[in-house]
Amino acid sequence: MAVLKVIEVLSNSNTSWEDATKKAVMExxxxxxxxxxxxxxxxxxxxxxxxxxxxxxxxxxTFEVK
Structure with a gap:
């Protein structure tokens, strides 16, 4: 069984919401x-x-806790 955890992240971009999302995941x-x-x-x-x-x-x- 996998244990998952959820965190809330805020991000911004001068280009698009998609870019802001990608930046959040990358960071x-x-x-x-x-x-x-x-x-x-x-x-x-x-x-x-x-x-x-x-x-x-x-x-x-969402990420898996190991």
Whole structure:
């Protein structure tokens, strides 16, 4: 039987929500091993002068505890 743990991670990107998600996984994987999945809990964006300047994600990252 596998034991899984879930942590909440916040990330941002100037490009897209997808890029923010990839950055979160890449950064978390530096210290968290055995990442199995990611669930996007929430998305938001920062708007300046009528343009989206920053994409933000709040995600749940699941990894196996060994």
């Amino acid at each position: 978390a994987s530096k210290t968290v091993k055995n990442i199995k999945s990611v669930y996007i809990k929430d998305q938001s964006a920062i708007v300046k002068d009528g343009e989206v300047t920053e994409f933000r994600v709040n995600l749940k990252l």
